[in-house]
Amino acid sequence: EVQLVESGGGLVQPGGSLRVSCAASGFTFSSSWMSWVRQAPGKGLEWVANIKQDGSEKYYADSVRGRFTVSRDNTRNSLSLQMNSLRAEDTAVYYCARSVLPSAAALLQHWGQGSLVIVSS
């Protein structure tokens, strides 16, 4: 069974940093493109970033480029999102998701339960 478990969310002040992580199991992590998708309270879904199987390609939404960094550790089956210079509008549930296509096209078959990040003073 595919499992994606996020951790690391919490309350952070504007301008601060936070790292959310995702532990993957039940599939060959090193063979999958992985994405982060976020959802602000009461709002819709917003794709944030994705990363290629070997970490050699990374893509970001304009809203986070230059502030967020996606990375992965295939030896630990782990995905991370380092978030710097956080703003109030980054407040959201952050989902880790697995794409089932062998390309950057993010068709997201499996999702974690999400990790809540609140940016507030």
Add this chain to the structure above:
Amino acid sequence: EIVLTQSPGTLSLSPGERATLSCRASQSVSSRYLAWYQQKPGQAPRLLIYGASSRATGIPDRFSGSGSGTDFTLTISRLESEDFAVYYCQQYGNSPCSFGRGTKLEIK
């Protein structure tokens, strides 16, 4: 970026009725790379439809997708109580991928 417009914003129907949800793209979606997701309160989204019309694993056949180019439709043939949720369309053929704002399907 491709903008997806979903309509209606809210749809009120009764169990057993047919639901038709629309998703219109600001430009043509590559290779019919259009997906539909269902999200219930407090849960992660669930993939229902991909490639505009293919059902994901385990999705009942009362869910069907159609369309091409810029106009896509999700149809639920006979609503069951567990189908009341928010539905999002997503295009994943152009970078960055994008989601619609969702249609809330509520019990009438």
